[in-house]
Amino acid sequence: MNEATLRNLLREAPVPGAEAAERRGGEVVMAAFAERAVGDRAQVHRPSLPRLALALAVATLFAALLLSPAGAAVRDWVDEVFTAGVRDAEPALTEIPSGGRLLVQSGAGPWVVQPDGSRRLLGRYDEATWSPRGLYVAATDGSTLSALEPDGDPRWSLSPGGELADPRWSASGFRIAYRAGSSLRVTGADGTGDGPIDREVAPIPPAWSARGLPLLAYVRAGGELRIAETEGGAIARAAAPALPGVSSLEWAPGDAALLEAGRSALRLREIGLDKLLARTRIGPPRELPLPRSATILDAAFSPDGRSVAALLLFGRGAPRSGVVLADPHGGPPRTLFATPGRLSELAWSPDGSRLLLAWPEADQWLFVPADGHGRVRAIGDIAAQFAPGRSTAAFPQLAGWCCRPSPLGAP
Amino acid sequence: MGTEGGTIEETGRRDAPSVRLERKLVREAQQGSKPALAQLYTAHWPRAHRAAYLVVHDGAAAEDVAQDAFLAAVDALDRFDRRRPFAPWLHRIVVNRALDWARREALRRKVGEAEDQPDTAAAPAGLGGELMEALAQLPPEQRAVVVLRHLLEYTPGEIARMLELPRGTVNSRLRRALDRLRDLIEAEG
Numbered sequence: 142m143n144e145a146t147l148r149n150l151l152r153e154a155p156v157p158g159a160e161a162a163e164r165r166g167g168e169v170v171m172a173a174f175a176e177r178a179v180g181d182r183a184q185v186h187r188p189s190l191p192r193l194a195l196a197l198a199v200a201t202l203f204a205a206l207l208l209s210p211a212g213a214a215v216r217d218w219v220d221e222v223f224t225a226g227v228r229d230a231e232p233a234l235t236e237i238p239s240g241g242r243l244l245v246q247s248g249a250g251p252w253v254v255q256p257d258g259s260r261r262l263l264g265r266y267d268e269a270t271w272s273p274r275g276l277y278v279a280a281t282d283g284s285t286l287s288a289l290e291p292d293g294d295p296r297w298s299l300s301p302g303g304e305l306a307d308p309r310w311s312a313s314g315f316r317i318a319y320r321a322g323s324s325l326r327v328t329g330a331d332g333t334g335d336g337p338i339d340r341e342v343a344p345i346p347p348a349w350s351a352r353g354l355p356l357l358a359y360v361r362a363g364g365e366l367r368i369a370e371t372e373g374g375a376i377a378r379a380a381a382p383a384l385p386g387v388s389s390l391e392w393a394p395g396d397a398a399l400l401e402a403g404r405s406a407l408r409l410r411e412i413g414l415d416k417l418l419a420r421t422r423i424g425p426p427r428e429l430p431l432p433r434s435a436t437i438l439d440a441a442f443s444p445d446g447r448s449v450a451a452l453l454l455f456g457r458g459a460p461r462s463g464v465v466l467a468d469p470h471g472g473p474p475r476t477l478f479a480t481p482g483r484l485s486e487l488a489w490s491p492d493g494s495r496l497l498l499a500w501p502e503a504d505q506w507l508f509v510p511a512d513g514h515g516r517v518r519a520i521g522d523i524a525a526q527f528a529p530g531r532s533t534a535a536f537p538q539l540a541g542w543c544c545r546p547s548p549l550g551a552p
Numbered sequence: 553m554g555t556e557g558g559t560i561e562e563t564g565r566r567d568a569p570s571v572r573l574e575r576k577l578v579r580e581a582q583q584g585s586k587p588a589l590a591q592l593y594t595a596h597w598p599r600a601h602r603a604a605y606l607v608v609h610d611g612a613a614a615e616d617v618a619q620d621a622f623l624a625a626v627d628a629l630d631r632f633d634r635r636r637p638f639a640p641w642l643h644r645i646v647v648n649r650a651l652d653w654a655r656r657e658a659l660r661r662k663v664g665e666a667e668d669q670p671d672t673a674a675a676p677a678g679l680g681g682e683l684m685e686a687l688a689q690l691p692p693e694q695r696a697v698v699v700l701r702h703l704l705e706y707t708p709g710e711i712a713r714m715l716e717l718p719r720g721t722v723n724s725r726l727r728r729a730l731d732r733l734r735d736l737i738e739a740e741g
Contacts, residue, residue, distance in 0.1 A: 147733075150683045151602075151606060151683075151698075151702055154602075156601060156602050156614065165619075166615065166619045167593055169619055170593055170622045170626060171586065171589065173623050174589050175586070
């Protein structure tokens with residue numbers, strides 16, 4: 142194939158839904174242009190309503206920052222942060238603030254980062270997850286699931302067929318759930334007893350009971366939230382409609398509730414459990430109050446379960462990101478951190494003292510004190526640290542911060 | 553969305569307005585002319601959308617990326633220097649956003665909505681289909697340089713500036729990408 146052929150093929154390759162996309166895009170772009178034009182004309186007299194609302198929202202966000210109990214510390218953070226990242230970021234990760242070990246997924250594969258910042262590439266795996274005490278890592282590579290020592294030595298592998306994704310190690314340590322094509326499967330942590338749980342599930346990672354019970358929450362392909370008992374086969378214990386557009390599930394520490402996160406809402410459902418799990422019940426949904434017009438990029442329960450950290454994105458043209466701590470009991474959210482630019486994900490330290498925020502545009506990780514006091518530590522040059530020998534690299538993803546206290550006996 | 557006023561002058565392979573007409577359209581759009589913006593949109597959307605799709609290989613994401621790029625362009629229109637061509641500026645935004653998306657999604661794979669599933673399965677049969685399948689197997693960074701070079705027809709030097717890469721890196725990525733595409737297509741054949 143010569144270059145001319147390649148050029149023609151690229152030009153002529155069908156783009157799905159191109160006409161409809163062009164029409165929709167045109168409507169959005171022209172509407173934005175009209176809004177801008179109105180704003181410009183009205184500027185002499187008053188700002189347009191959307192701009193005024195945006196300005197008020199930003200002002201409110203920053204006022205909340207400055208007036209909140211964490212205000213004194215946060216004022217400094219606002220000063221320190223600008224669109225290109227935090228000034229004077231540390232050039233390399235030489236220790237993990239708050240301790241613990243990180244699992245980081247780069248283009249080359251998953252890395253284990255030790256508390257002193259030293260790191261080891263585990264191999265060419267697509268995704269990885271910690272075992273509950275961090276003694277092992279489960280990793281997928283195309284159609285293979287493997288359990289690895291944290292130095293990368295494989296303990297076992299299995300290939301049940303299909304493209305594997307979203308491995309999740311149970312809090313008990315005895316089981317690993319993963320998606321295989323459109324199905325959900327569970328295997329024993331020693332690689333034996335592999336079997337299906339459901340044949341048609343949505344492409345969302347399943348979530349194990351936080352207490353180590355053999356209960357797995359997942360979303361079926363049709364949009365049903367389901368809790369299944371995984372011992373002795375798959376026994377559906379409870380079901381309810383999932384949050385539309387749900388992208389992640391997480392059990393509250395203690396299993397009292399299940400968090401559903403989508404782009405536009407965070408929803409909690411209380412979970413009723415009895416000793417035999419036979420009367421597992423999913424309660425009615427309750428939406429956590431968050432600032433309107435925000436897009437939810439990531440969310441996670443704090444290790445003590447007292448708050449849910451939500452990473453929010455405001456605006457499209459000149460985006461701003463914020464982290465709020467939502468109250469699972471419905472109280473008002475508290476803004477912890479805000480910055481111009483687009484953060485991408487968050488992770489709690491195992492002791493709940495800090496949040497790690499990923500900032501790909503700035504090539505930085507930010508370690509933000511969860512109580513709002515103290516200094517934000519910024520580490521720069523993150524992409525290059527997980528791509529040695531390469532001049533450019535994609536920004537890596539957080540795959541876990543090990544380890545929260547786990548049930549006795551877990552590996 | 554139709555075009556109003558003026559004509560789109562073909563300039564050979566890029567199907568974009570002439571430099572003179574483009575400057576005029578940008579100036580009129582800066583002054584608030586909807587027809588001028590509509591013409592810019594009509595002239596540049598198809599390539600921007602196609603470029604995004606060839607990098608992300610996901611219909612919904614390509615639409616989001618192209619839309620975001622145009623919204624960014626509208627937002628920054630007042631600050632745009634009319635002496636510079638519009639297309640490279642737009643394409644730079646498109647490709648960098650597409651790269652961000654592809655890098656994120658290649659690893660995350662947990663977007664959630666079923667309709668967000670990549671739709672590369674819809675690739676047609678024949679050499680075009682083989683190319684799309686082979687392209688999907690390249691890393692996003694290599695897809696981006698292939699798209700910039702062979703769809704949008706920028707020189708390696710221009711690509712290097714757009715992606716803020718050394719020129720040698722662009723050349724080596726192109727070479728590796730084309731070698732890999734050839735291998736994959738030959739293996740299919």
